[in-house]
Amino acid sequence: MSDDPKWPSDWIRAVLAPCILQQVQTRNESYGYQIVQDLGARGLPGIGGGTVYPVLNRLEADGRVRSEWREGNGGPGRKFYSITPEGETWLSETSGAWQDFTARVAAILTMEGNPA
Amino acid sequence: MTTLEYFRALALGLRQRKLSEDQVADLLRELQSHLQETGARPEDAFGSPKEYAERFPKGSTVSRGSKIGYLAAAVLMVLIGAKVFTGQVLGISLGFPGTLIYLGATVLLTFALVAWSNVLQRRLPERIAEDLSRRK
Numbered sequence: 001m002s003d004d005p006k007w008p009s010d011w012i013r014a015v016l017a018p019c020i021l022q023q024v025q026t027r028n029e030s031y032g033y034q035i036v037q038d039l040g041a042r043g044l045p046g047i048g049g050g051t052v053y054p055v056l057n058r059l060e061a062d063g064r065v066r067s068e069w070r071e072g073n074g075g076p077g078r079k080f081y082s083i084t085p086e087g088e089t090w091l092s093e094t095s096g097a098w099q100d101f102t103a104r105v106a107a108i109l110t111m112e113g114n115p116a
Numbered sequence: 117m118t119t120l121e122y123f124r125a126l127a128l129g130l131r132q133r134k135l136s137e138d139q140v141a142d143l144l145r146e147l148q149s150h151l152q153e154t155g156a157r158p159e160d161a162f163g164s165p166k167e168y169a170e171r172f173p174k175g176s177t178v179s180r181g182s183k184i185g186y187l188a189a190a191v192l193m194v195l196i197g198a199k200v201f202t203g204q205v206l207g208i209s210l211g212f213p214g215t216l217i218y219l220g221a222t223v224l225l226t227f228a229l230v231a232w233s234n235v236l237q238r239r240l241p242e243r244i245a246e247d248l249s250r251r252k
Contacts, residue, residue, distance in 0.1 A: 061173065
């Protein structure tokens with residue numbers, strides 16, 4: 001039996017796009033399966049292609065990533081994504097806002113006793 | 117469901133969400149790339165084709181298959197309407213055999229158009245169809 005934590009799906013939904021974009025930025029360019037593996041290796045296991053590709057599709061439609069197909073050996077090849085300047089700006093803003101939000105939530109959740 | 121059936125069902129789902137042919141081809145190719153990399157079965161990795169298609173934002177492209185489907189509905193309504201109009205308003209009767217042949221032809225034409233629509237909605241881009249049949 002897996003010891004992987006089961007996070008509520010709405011938590012995952014809220015942060016998946018910036019997490020995926022961060023993986024793309026970290027590697028300069030990446031493709032779907034590699035992103036799935038990277039997310040798992042960095043503590044978000046169990047997020048499959050069925051979740052990642054629609055997010056990549058939205059990020060591309062919003063101009064936050066661009067993509068390029070590279071041919072494989074007789075197969076369909078791989079679609080590599082790279083971050084755009086718009087994506088970098090959005091990631092920086094979203095990442096900062098998320099850290100601020102989680103710090104506030106953590107402060108509330110660790111409060112003891114009743115407020116004065 | 118075989119891999120080929122999965123791809124056809126997904127192509128249908130994506131076209132029903134009005135994604136363009138380029139988007140449909142791109143998403144199917146990406147799915148194929150992922151499956152080749154992992155060796156997974158499509159349903160295990162992506163869930164049902166209908167649910168997976170619904171995760172993508174709706175587009176605005178009316179596919180050729182949908183257009184043929186609308187044509188089938190229009191043909192059915194026009195031919196039935198014409199029959200009612202000629203019979204009830206103009207008082208022209210085809211007689212029992214004539215009516216039977218008319219309605220039979222109407223049903224056959226509609227079925228043919230619906231079948232054609234279904235084939236177009238589920239068709240795969242040439243490159244993907246070739247690759248899938250090679251790997252069967």
